[in-house]
Amino acid sequence: MGEFIGSIWWLIVSLGVLVTIHEYGHFWVARRCGVKVLRFSIGFGRPLWMKRGRDGTEYAIAALPLGGYVKMLDEREGDVAAEQVGQAFNRKSVWKRIAIVAAGPVANLLLCVALFWGMFVIGRPDFAPVVGQVGRIAQQAGLREGDTVRAVGDRATPTWSEVQMALLPAALDRADIDLQVAGTDGADRTVRLPLSRLPEHFDERNAIGVIGLMPRHARVPAIVGRVAPDTAAWGVLAEGDRITAIDGEPVRDWRDIGPLVQALGEHGGPAMIEVERDGERLALEIEPRRAEMETGEAYWALGVQSTGRSDPQHDALLRYGPVQAVPAAFTEATHQARELFAMIGRAFTGRVSVENTVAGPITIARATNAFAGQGAAWYLSILALLSLSLGILNLLPIPILDGGHLLYYLIELVKGSPVSERVMAAGQYVGLALIAGLMGLAFYNDIVNNLVR
Template identity: 75%
Template sequence: MSEFFGSVWWLIVSLGVLVTFHEFGHYWVARRCGVKVLRFSIGFGKALWTRRGRDGVEYVIAAIPLGGYVKMLDEREGEVPPADIPRAFNRQSVWKRIAIVAAGPIANLMLCVGLFWAMFVIGRPDFAPVVGQATGLAASAGLSHGDTVLAVDDRATPTWSEAQLALIPAALDHRDIALKIRPYGRTDEVVRTLRLSKLPEHFDERRAVEVTGLTPRHALMPTVVGRVAPDTPAWGVLAEGDRITAIDGEPIESFDDIRPAVQKLGQRGGSAMVEVQRNGDRLAFELAPARMRAADGSYYWGLGLASTAPAEPSKDAVLRYGPVAAIPAAFRETAHQASELVAMIGRAFSGRVSVQNTVAGPITIARAANAYAQHGAAWYLSMLALLSLSLGILNLLPIPILDGGHLLYYLIELVKGSPVSERVMAAGQYIGLALIAGLMGLAFYNDIVNNLVR
């Protein structure tokens, strides 16, 4: 399946699941509160499939899969037969109306817990939280190659993704954090303080982990020789497939380490031993770098080596719990991610992070859904859980036409003892439509800039 069709498919599946659960929350509670439901629609626009149930509800799947709705009997939307007036939504007590409206976001929160539980039980394959390279602030904090990150602040990090997700908000807030580390080759644990308060005031938020100076082990380019240029120092000495392990006694962890090591050797003058692994054997060759000319006309010291095409590294860690242990873990993860999402919304409104990197449109969601699905069921479930959580929390924002806006009206009604006037509600509808239209426009703009322009 091509990336385009795969993205479209997984977008439809994801939104279908999330919207169905959200609307079912409204539907289920409305029925339990004695409200007559007229229509349960997944999607907007022209109906693609319609069926009327024995309960009289019209079930619809519509053409535009970007939402859905539950239509209930309401005197404000048309004439209601006298026998059905007690079943009209507007005739219910304020507490029943609050329960019906809040049921949609709550259903998404419950779905989030269930999806995280399933993810933990299946087990999400990942990379071990091992440092490949430490520079800048990470090096100043005392981190080095081979260190294992056990926890960031008080959050355990059994995988690199967990460490990364804990590092990002701290970097965005320029907040110093404590890292619990198991140093390379040791069994004890030490605490290092990463001084993120020293980060530049403005940096590319998409590189929040990279600017800390931490590079994970799995991101390092392997030190395997892909090509040897003719008439260079390495020609006839090193061969394709050789894995370089050291130059002049200095360990080489990444192909990116080779050039500075050779530069240093060239500036010093003379030759040095280049250690390699070839077909399981450890070999050493004496080589002296030569002065070479780059494509831009500058000169550098080199051996004439090129790297292999980077391969997808193998996952070497799994985030997994047993079925029972996964229950509290799912609740903890939902609570943690909810707090992080609320904090990110606060950063966006305060201007501390760019809305270009926080408001995603359907193109971004579709591509992410497809990418996560390609990594396996557990990864897709984790993404779907975060989307469900986002949908639930965003719907609780006090914006008219969203669930949170209706809840705000009902809270005002509880305080003043009477419903909000229709004039105020109409004004709120216009404001809400303008805000939602603005958010949708921003989301589509971000989609174009982030996916089509860059």
């Protein structure tokens, strides 16, 4: 399916799963606390499907699939028959009300652990944590091509994705961090990565590139895609040639060609360029020519362009057995929760742009579609992160969210009586304003990041 349709589909599926589990948490605990549930709805607005259960609860799927709700019997929302007063939510003890409200976020947190467990058991295909080209800070720190990153700080990095996720928080905090590295000779060493040298403002979405780390799997093959007419390579090289050496220097990646050509041009005169063509190895004479960039800056050029294709195959697998995956899932969920709280803190203190912190439905849709396209394990991983985010977001002490209600009940425990209706009404308006602002920011970020750029 196309990206647009696929994104919509996976967004609906993902939200459906997360909302259903969240609301079921409320529903399950409410029933066990003796509260009568009037309606269990996935989505808002006009019901597209509805069925009344034997217990009298209406089960519905509504037209707007961006949430859901569990409507309980409550004297504050309508008349309650005398024989049903004992089943009203507002008549339950404060501890039972706390349990019912907290059950939704807790269900999402448990789902997060279950999804990570499934991801580990299935096995997430990935790339080995092997360094390709290095530059900038990474090169200054002593990292070399071919190094395998075993750990970043105290976090093991069995795959390149783990390297990226471990380095990003340190980069955002500009905190120097130790890397446990195994060289190509098999010797282990510790490399201190001085991330405090990062510029004050940098592209947070390309932190690894700013550090100067290029993974091995990101190599672009040195295959000629096009030869420009009337250039040094015209009549010498052909489309499909794989360049293997220039003037005796090996070429392993397209990015190796530029510096070698500049050195060859400065040296002057022709030199041999070695290529593979139709299974044969050829040595061809070539001499770079001067060319100019749009800025007017001169450089030496052959006149060839890359195919631009890089289709690396996964060479690592993050997998555990069913038993070992249990503690691994709890550890991963705990780690990601800490990182999420840390990211919220960075956003509030201005250390990270909210533009890259608050994601809207377009960003989430595209991400879920991209992850789903990489296989079940990858999709489970992003679904776990979304479930974790939903659970923690709902625990924030903002009125209208579950965390806001929990705040009211904690105040009730302290003062010995419920919060007044006036205070709760004022809190609802404040909560609506905050949520509206958050949604507005999310949609703005979506427009800027996905439609404008």
